[in-house]
Amino acid sequence: MHNAQPWRFRYARESGVFRLYADFERTLPHSDPGNRALHLGCGAALFNLRVALASAGLHPDVTLLPDPSDPALLATVQTGPPGARDAGLARLHPAVRERHTSRYPFAETDIPEDLCAALAEAADTEGAVLAFPGSWHLRWIEELAEEAEARNLTDDGSKEDLARWTRTGAAEADTASDGVPEYAFGPRKHGGRAPMRDYSGGEAPGGLGSVPFESNPHLALLSTPGDLPRDWLTAGQAMERVLLLATLEGLATSFSTQALEWPDLRWPLRNPVTGTGHVQMILRLGYGPQGTTTPRRPVRDILVIEA
Structure with a gap:
């Protein structure tokens, strides 16, 4: 919601594991008091990571909520070896940069x-x-x-x-x-x-x-x-x-x-x-305008790479 971008990633080079964390400082306390929408946004970011890995020829093995004692840790993603490419995920990769929320009128044309x-x-x-x-x-x-x-x-x-x-x-x-x-x-x-x-x-x-x-x-x-x-x-x-x-x-x-x-x-x-x-x-x-590009946080603010 509202392009709050409430996610953080950590990547461990040695194990090849990404960890996705919720950023609870970027909540909407009145509109999303239970953080449901925050989880939806983080789920979307997680899917984009899966798409990017598949496009690079890697297999993303996802575990949701891996640590019950840490509610901020939403998922881990183990990157599999090259060669296990998911073509269905990989074909979506160009759309990650092309998709923007369109707040403009659409045509009255039916969707097939x-x-x-x-x-x-x-x-x-x-x-x-x-x-x-x-x-x-x-x-x-x-x-x-x-x-x-x-x-x-x-x-x-x-x-x-x-x-x-x-x-x-x-x-x-x-x-x-x-x-x-x-x-x-x-x-x-x-x-x-x-x-x-x-x-x-x-x-x-x-x-x-x-x-x-x-x-x-x-x-x-x-x-x-x-x-x-x-x-x-x-x-x-x-x-x-x-x-x-x-x-x-x-x-x-x-x-x-x-x-x-x-x-x-x-x-x-x-x-x-x-x-x-x-x-x-x-x-x-x-069918209508694809929408305007909206700002994104710098990579350094959302991704930490560990040795």
Whole structure:
């Protein structure tokens, strides 16, 4: 959430093991009090590491939550010998740099059914479920997202999180290494049903204006059977696999997390007919601009290499 980048890696040269740690100094205490979203973000970073290793011809052997006494240690990754390359992971490597969150309107063009099926299969490969809600369920999700957005704009805690992780003004936005800079806010929504977050906090950022968004957004729910840290890390990896494949296939992507930030709104996101699974993320997919590059922390701040 909010490009907080709450992860740290340590690599031991001698053993060839990466360790992924949560950075609990980069939390969102009001919007993510249980650190669920933090784990999703770290899971996505973990998946990108797996992709990078596969692209280099190495086999990543992942163990989630290897030390129950250390909740900050989220995963270890043992790098296998060259020759055990995972072609499915490796082909996603170009999309790691190409994928950016797009907060712009998408076309009203339908996504082909075979592509939706491929994205669902990508989530299933990682142990999660990606579902594309039907018309009545979709409208219900949109209503929950609108309710959550309205709450966030008047909730002091949500506004504090937003203020901490948004970078306004050219000087701050151009030098930031994290957070959402003003140039990546995207235009304000004027009409349409796309569940967009107002990163300006209700104050129109200079020059961005407002534009109509899609009337029939393509939303997908990413769910897991359980709702514990291991499930959140699983969901983060599945989310990133879906996002990278979508990018390779020419789709633009963004997130809708507002309803997930309120417990009384998150639970009703599930399909009331099946009533199974815990929704971990709402993805917005479509054909449109790929989005703007956002800042990244320097490698020295997130990676320590041990002898």
